[in-house]
Amino acid sequence: MASVNSSSPAAPVGSPSSASPTPAQWLRVNAARSGHWPRVAILAAALSTLLLLVQAWAIATIAQRMVIDAADFSTLLVPLLVLPCAFIARGLCARLKTLAGTRAGILVRQSIRAELLQRLGERGPLWARRQHSATLGNRIWDQVDALHGYYADYRPQMMLCALIPLIILVAVFPLNWAAGLILLITGPMIPLNMAMIGWGAKSLQEAQFREMNRLGRHFLDTVRGLPTLKLFGIGRAQAASVERISEDFRRRTMKVLRLAFLSSTALEFFASVSIALLAIYIGFSYLGHFSFGTWDHGLSLFIGLFILVLAPEYYQPLRDLGTHYHAKAEAEAAAEDLIPLLARDAVDGEIPPARGWRPPERLGLRLHQVVARYPGQLRPALDGLDLELRPGETLAVIGPSGAGKTTLLNVLLGFLPIESGSLASDAGEPLADLAREEWQRGLGWVGQRPALIKGNLADNLRLAANGEVDDAALWRALEQAQLKPWARALPRGLDTAIGEGGQPVSGGQARRIALARAFLRDAPLTLLDEPTASLDVESEELVIDALDRLRRGRTLVMLTHRLELLRLADRILVLENGRATACADFATLSAPGGPLAYLAQPRGLQHV
Template sequence: MTTSVTDRAAEPTSTHSPPRYTAKTWLRSKLDHAGRWPKTAVAMGSLSTVLLLVQAYAIATIAQQLVIERAPFAHLYSLFVLLPAAMVLRGLCLRFKTIASARAGIQVRQAVRAELLSSIATRSPMWVRSQHSATLGSHLCNDVDALDGYYADYVPQMYLCGIIPLIIIVAVMPLNWAAGVILLITGPMIPLNMAMVGMGAKNLQQAQIVEMGRLSRHFLDTVRCLPTLKLFGLGKRQARSVERVSEDFRKRSMKVLKLAFLSSTALEFFSSVSIAILAIYIGFVYLGQFHFGNWGGSLSLQAGLFILILAPEFYQPLRDLGTHYHAKAAAEASAEVLMPIESDANEHTESVSSSTSDWNSQAPVSISFNGVTAHYPNRAKAALEDVSFALEAGQTLAVIGPSGAGKSTLLSALMGFLPLTKGEIRCNQQSLAQLPRDQWHRSLGWVGQHSAIIKGSLADNLCMGAHASIEKEMLWDALEKVHLKAWVESLPHQLDTPIGEGGQPISGGQARRLSVARALIRNAPLTLLDEPTASLDADSERLVIDALRALKQQRSLVILTHRLELLKLADHIVMLDDGHITAQGSFTELSAEGGPLHPARNVTGGAP
């Protein structure tokens, strides 16, 4: 829909609305999209730890029997077979864990991206126009991709942090309770450091997302305006501007990486110190300085080596979680951006699905505006104020007025995109606010200033928006009514002729008549038209008006226009100025002497 400058200025500019969830609950709500893969990853990680116990037992037993008991190699064949088998199986488990984790991340990203696209599709044109396409693209690509590490790495690792240390503690405690206590005391030092680092990481990541959106907008605007910049010799100046913005983004990225590397170093330090403490304890036990922790016995070489092999693996899940904690911070920062895109559309869907209506989307439509007042969000001035008029079923309404008068706002309110501050819109004596939006939109057809032409056949373009399968006879009938039948018959493949993006070229007038034909085929009882003859030459305008006459015979029309010939089609005309109705009536009434459409008024600068 085309909007006037004043209308655009009145639209909301905020991308964010209050979310229903926190970032953490929103991320958890998307975990179901991962299916069985996170559980598979956890199972493979747990099985890998069990195989590690077998591997550590084989190594410790071989050392015990060779060094202490001096057993012959013949007695160790089974252990020498068991050790490589455990290593190979453990490697396979880790591979399957990696595959399962990757699949979890892929499935969640695909599902979330599909949900966001669906949410954007249900938004009003006003909301879409208020967003920068580069920012939306960044959200759908970069910010959705930022969720991958959370579901692929952080979530499985969080469960493994509880399972793997527990398995190792259960294996170590029967051998030496003091070693188990050391592991239990030193283990929490790593998550504590991780939490402290994470608070700063999330703030930096959020700032990085904002900067990424700004950089995307700047780059896209530069590409769009490149011909103009080159025309005025400003290419080099803009290149320096892009370089400066890119350098700022690089510095912010380095701050995030700096924090990541510092936190990894801190995690390695704490885990190394913890392992050293355990090694020192076992060393003093062997030196005879410590006599506790052995359940009243002695600590054998086999037991001590078994514990030392397991010690790094006890801290490894916690270290990995610390590494992936940055993925959690990045995901939460992305969730803060993605939630508002999805939440409002979901709330609307829930409210619509809870409403009940016996609305017949194919029945003739009558409309009445009763004292309608509407404001755009965060705007004190009303975009429409105390607007009242009626349109009977089968009639045509023309809405005229200068740019910024509120014409497009009126259509937005009629389509249900703009909430009303006061008053009511009734359709066939039912309140528009109580009608499910999807059913109401089935009653609407649309012809705008810019006709949407998709890549495909001519038949594909004609059938776009149709409620059901369309017979070829209906297509030819619609083409005949809009004076395009002869042209299509002259094409080499007729209805199968490819158009759009390198296909058959069509003029602006032909595209506009295709839109009218599309409205005829859609067979909606109410068709909305926004300046359907704008920017057309006289011949094309005449053909479009003839097509609209055919459309007028079958349904109700609401036309935004400045063209006198289109006003003559209308049964009722509403004149808007600054959101108020200044005059309304039939063309005959308004063009009578003294009326706002009288030729004398137009000559002297009156109404259009």
């Protein structure tokens, strides 16, 4: 679990890195996630280049024999048959290269997105609540997707920029060293231009991501606050604000696109000039003005045409790299935001590895002088708390707002590391020695707002199960939570979709689904946060009956202010300003002079 003592705060499994990598380093390291697909893409492109040599030979041979040699048609059969075969084979290679690159990008995105979601889970709900959901959504989806072009296109193209020109130079230099020298000298002009444009593209892409985050946050806040905006009659003004921000985002997008088009135009210009230089040399050689570079065997039509067919393909990998260079800038801008989220040292401290700990059938806790503080807060939320929770005991926790009740649950759940003190099981085993996942397998949870995932009723129940469970176990849990009649009446029973887009679920029914999960999980320690809050009388009675069954044989810690639940508790812990002011049974605390004495009066409240 998350460490719950001062020496070992919460962290994901694995040692933290000593220093954050640069975006370029991070992108290179994560290339291993793409498997063998980049090599397949490179091999397909290399094979296509070799087929290009065959294609150029066939074209040059046909022209030489028809125009210069005036050869018989029978001598053209071989190149005429080879030429369409080379065309078709090159098309298949291009298809394979595209598919392999796409598959590489998909694998990297899936892997990084899965790790990102794991990291968010390791940080826990306390960290997530401090983040804007639109920003997190943008990073999980848009910024991870921004990595695709880098791994699918840019990285394989980097290798091809060296491999393909080298193959062509090896073919050209033995025929004409001057043509090879022209290719060799003019080639670097394209990546040099590409690099200069790329410097500006990265800064524009970073600004674009920031603006996208801002637009997402603004739009989500507007949607969430729409009822309030309409109530106060400022919906139109807010619509104008959204329009203004959207227009600003459009202008920024057009700046990025203009730069991309400028890059492509510049690359085409330099490639065209380079090919023109080569064509001028060959043309003037045919006119007799140039007599160098031929290795003393002259410049035939075959040689000149062969070189001219290869020349565009010599520059094509460099042009493609320039076209994909914006993908590198986009990926590096996305990596700037993803690195802090994925870094193992981003989650406070370090946790021990899993060591096979299994929850006992009955579990108690011992807290000694526990101090817990939220990040950025001066005053501790728990200040020197001492508590011994006996196995099988039901403990109710009460206190005014800000007393530390929710903080106590966060500490027990492993989401908030403690600053000092100690927390151990009743057997004396420090929880700091346990991995977070191991500890949480021994916990059940019932919150005020139970989360219903998209799926059917069975999916929502199995969410909490420790291992595989059959339908019979699901029906038993529903029966214990007083939900079996409702589930029987559903159109498809356990297979009925519930929640958004499915069968509507009331607040009381959602609370009892959470209780059914707790029965199904059968954890030795169950934590509950206001299990009857905001329920009608009938739903509250059903929940209380279910809680009475749940507490048998289990240790329960529940935050509540309801009198009926206080009477279920073996002891009641009273918190104030993070300190325990009293801890005893209901009879003792409600006796004259006790903190709950007013409840014993004839007009005692039902809500503490």
